[in-house]
Amino acid sequence: MSLRDALIYDARGQVLRELAAQGFDDWQFHRAATPAEAVALHERGGCRVGIAVFDQALDPIPDPLARLVAEAEVEWVALASPEALMHPVLGPFIVHTFHDYHTLPLDPPRLRVTLGHAHGKAERRHQMRDASLRSSGRFGMTGRSPAMQRLYRQLDKVVGADAPVLLSGESGTGKELVARAIHDYSARADGPFVAMNCAAIPASLIQSELFGHEKGAFTGALQRKIGNIEASDRGVLFLDEIGDLSLELQANLLRFLQEMNVVRLGATRHVDVDTRVVAATHVDLHSAVAHEQFRADLFYRLDVVHLHLPPLRERVEDIALLAHTIFDKYATQHPTPVRGFSDEAVQAMEAHLWPGNVRELINRVRHAMIMSEHRLILPEDLGLAAPVDTPPVMTxxxxxxxxxxxxxxxxxxxxxxxxxxxxxxxxxxxxxxxxxxxxxxxxx
Known part of the structure; x- marks a missing residue:
């Protein structure tokens, strides 16, 4: 007879002794007397079911226990005294967070059925999650749509070619995620990954941030600073929003790409740097070159390999998968009584045009997880209108x-x-x- 493992948080141990006396021979119970012990047992893995015993009111609820019970990997059953269920803090926590609850004293036949159902549900969830992980995407990204499959095929070629890459796409499509994939899956994975947003740094500081400076190079330069280019030696330098660089800095960056060395501000010595440059932009650099807002020679240096990241509205097939991935990630970080998405919410997300792309989706899902008062997220929790005979988005x-x-x-x-x-x-x-x-x- 195969044993099923269950984690039991039982401070006094009385309920565990009763379970042993009632002949639960097909279960192996792993007792934790404190929330910290329960967390340690959970981290060892193997338990699909958890039992939490509240034989008296508990206020406040220990944060480790609250986080543990909110974990999506384990189905939790509460065994609670009438006093605990009526408590204004503990009662709602049990009702909203647990798979099921039983009022003490122990009812062995009913508990046996509940534990069996909880174990089966947890096993099915793991099977579904494993299947999803096997087919949900590649390179640390999520997506099964034709647009993402095309991007994966391109990345298969790009990661092995040590050449500059230019990423284009709307804001929020995940350009830094792709840049990290190019680093993590290439021969430079053991080297540094240095990211710099060219639009977020004041123009007066970009020169120093890129190339570094010596002590005393300018007012306020109290010590030597290694620039981001030099810091990325033997790794990858990611320059986000490259289109916002001034023409003067574009000339300096071009010189670096031609000679692969830098001179810190206030110095004369050239420092050789071996780095792979990945640049990103949400603007049309072809148009910027035509309007003399971006140097053509720098553009061709950067645009050796060009990858375009599809907006979310062109990968509607991925929206539900992305939403569930985001939900699972944050559900393990923050306790929430919410258990997933309603069908109406999924339809509303697939009908939305997502001007902010994946970044907007993350924002809306996290907001709904925090603010929703329902067990399943509804369209209004996401700030979206419920679709009324809405035709599918034409990809x-x-x-x-x-x-x-x-x-x-x-x-x-x-x-x-x-x-x-x-x-x-x-x-x-x-x-x-x-x-x-x-x-x-x-x-x-």
Whole structure:
């Protein structure tokens, strides 16, 4: 008989002794007498079910215990005295956070059924999570959409090529996440990753931040400072919002990329630097070059490899997966009675255009987790209107599918369902047409 493990927080140990006397032989209980011991037992892993005994009122609730019970990995059952259930702090905590609760004294048959159901639910959640992790994405990113699959294929080639990379895409699409992936999955992974937002640093300080300075180089330079370029030696330098650099600094950066050495402000000695530059921008650098706002020679130095990050509205298939990933991440950090998303919330998220992209999604999900008064997040918790007969967002992939189906069906009608004539009319082979008809579920 295989034993099922359960963590039991039982300060006095009385309930554990009763369980042993009642013949729960198919369970192995691991007792913790304090919240700290419960956390330590949980970190060892293996328990899918937790039991918390509240045989008297507990106020305040110890923070380690509150965080532990909020963990999504374990299904918790409370065994509570009537006094504990009526307590203004402990009672709501039990009702909103636990999988189930039983009023003491112990009811062994009912508890056996509850523990079995909790264990089965936890096992199913782990199976679902493992399957999701295996197929949810790559390079530390989340997404299964065609747009993300294309990005993964590009990254497969980019991480092994030690050349400058230019990332473009709207604000909030995850450009720094991609830059970190280029670092973490490349031969430079053991070197530093230095990130610098060119738009967030005052113009008077950028020169020093990039190239460093010597003591006394200017008023306030009280000691030598290593610049970000030099600090990224043998690693990756990520320059976010590169389009905001002044033309003067663009010239200095170009000189570095040509010679791969820097001169600190106030110094004369050249310092060789071996770094890979990854730059990012949300503006159109082609247009900036045409309007003489960005140097063409620097653009071509940076644009050796160009990756465009798709906005969230072009990867609608990933929205629910991203939302659940964000929820799981923050649910382990902050106790919350919320257990997930309602179907209406998922539909509202998929209908929203997300001008702030993934950054906006993270913000809305975290807000809903904190402020929602429901067990499942609703559209209004996210600050979104519930969709009313809202048509699905037309992605490029869906548009192509609709166009393919329309053209094939029209050709088949014109040619009286003659597949050979339709294939010639469409300019494709008969085998290709049959394959498309099968994929689009078109019956001639």
């Amino acid at each position: 490029l992939q869906r548009a192509r599918t609709h166009l393919d189906r329309d053209m094939i069906e029209r050709s088949l009608r014109q040619n009286h369902c003659n597949v050979s004539q339709s294939a010639r009319q469409l300019g494709i082979s008969r085998v290709t047409l049959y394959r498309l008809m099968n994929r689009l579920n078109i019956n001639p």
